[in-house]
Amino acid sequence: MSLLNQRRLLLVVSDEPAASETIVIARLLARAGARVGIHEVPSAARWFGTAALEQLLVEGLAVERVAASWEADALLVLGGEQARQAWQARRAELPLVEAPEAGKFPATRWLLPCLLRTLAQSPWKSLRLLVTAGPTVEHFDAVRFLSNPSSGKMGYALAEAAWIAGAEVMLVSGPTAIETPWGVRRVDVTSAQEMREAVLAERHDVVFMAAAVSDYRPVERRVGKVKKGVGPWTLEMERTPDILAELSASALRPDLLIGFAAETHDIERYALEKLRAKSLDGIVANDVGAGGAFGSDSNCVQCYDGAGGAVSFGPAEKREIAAAIVAWAEGCLARKR
Numbered sequence: 001m002s003l004l005n006q007r008r009l010l011l012v013v014s015d016e017p018a019a020s021e022t023i024v025i026a027r028l029l030a031r032a033g034a035r036v037g038i039h040e041v042p043s044a045a046r047w048f049g050t051a052a053l054e055q056l057l058v059e060g061l062a063v064e065r066v067a068a069s070w071e072a073d074a075l076l077v078l079g080g081e082q083a084r085q086a087w088q089a090r091r092a093e094l095p096l097v098e099a100p101e102a103g104k105f106p107a108t109r110w111l112l113p114c115l116l117r118t119l120a121q122s123p124w125k126s127l128r129l130l131v132t133a134g135p136t137v138e139h140f141d142a143v144r145f146l147s148n149p150s151s152g153k154m155g156y157a158l159a160e161a162a163w164i165a166g167a168e169v170m171l172v173s174g175p176t177a178i179e180t181p182w183g184v185r186r187v188d189v190t191s192a193q194e195m196r197e198a199v200l201a202e203r204h205d206v207v208f209m210a211a212a213v214s215d216y217r218p219v220e221r222r223v224g225k226v227k228k229g230v231g232p233w234t235l236e237m238e239r240t241p242d243i244l245a246e247l248s249a250s251a252l253r254p255d256l257l258i259g260f261a262a263e264t265h266d267i268e269r270y271a272l273e274k275l276r277a278k279s280l281d282g283i284v285a286n287d288v289g290a291g292g293a294f295g296s297d298s299n300c301v302q303c304y305d306g307a308g309g310a311v312s313f314g315p316a317e318k319r320e321i322a323a324a325i326v327a328w329a330e331g332c333l334a335r336k337r
């Protein structure tokens with residue numbers, strides 16, 4: 001089944017700058033499975049030429065030129081704010097896709113997430129959701145640190161899936177090399193201590209703690225770069241704050257608190273121990289033994305809820321796993337409320 005599965009999109013081209021984007025957008029939509037109706041103002045081949053439309057038809061895409069009254073599932077207006085408002089009033093029965101100003105960002109970044117969020121009929125709408133992602137980095141001098149190989153991909157995919165489902169998403173991220181998902185507010189942190197402060201700064205309705213937080217940090221951070229000597233260097237380490245346990249016990253505890261567990265063996269036993277020890281509503285466990293999960297684009301997870309239920313998802317792309325985790329969490333939230 002394709003992503004947009006025959007959904008009908010009315011694409012209004014309201015000015016000339018927007019017209020140049022039309023073909024790119026119509027192609028992206030149709031390739032994702034949508035049926036696209038293009039309506040130009042004032043309907044003419046002046047901006048978006050007949051040749052461009054014919055090209056799309058040659059590619060076998062479901063795109064046609066339509067009247068303003070064309071029956072659709074959603075409305076996307078390319079052009080200025082005034083045009084958007086006028087069309088929103090004119091086709092008030094249609095959900096309006098929240099698109100950025102024409103040409104400001106490449107359509108490949110915003111189009112599908114914005115559209116899927118518009119079409120989502122989900123209880124996540126307007127819920128405040130927090131995701132932690134990536135590793136933490138614990139310095140012991142200006143250039144040396146302890147960390148782990150977490151890429152942040154799973155957490156970023158979750159933030160994206162939750163935003164698409166309708167939530168207002170804040171992503172607290174350790175150092176990663178990934179682009180922020182569209183619509184998501186990102187706060188960058190380095191150490192476990194900084195992550196703790198960001199997480200405990202405000203209350204959220206739902207929290208996913210997907211970050212691979214360092215369990216230990218050097219007791220001392222030396223100033224500047226320490227010159228290397230000939231002998232060994234012994235570091236004294238201390239535990240970092242357990243952010244998840246602290247959040248769980250605090251007044252800021254969200255309605256739904258989901259932890260993650262990365263294990264190399266006895267996955268179920270350790271995951272359930274964590275679920276109970278940190279009083280969570282659910283835990284997502286993955287096997288990081290034998291090179292799995294860390295840094296990879298795909299994953300396989302087991303999800304356990306507080307009521308004794310267990311489901312597994314994957315192996316699949318982390319994006320797909322993320323959508324499945326969000327749907328699973330939706331069930332957990334419904335049972336709690």
Ligand code: C5P
Binds near residue numbers: 192212215241274
């Ligand atoms: O106990 P363990 O570290 O295996 O638990 C993993 C879960 O706890 C993850 O959700 C992780 O984000 C969170 N965690 C945390 N603070 C720590 C260590 C782990 O929030 N210091």
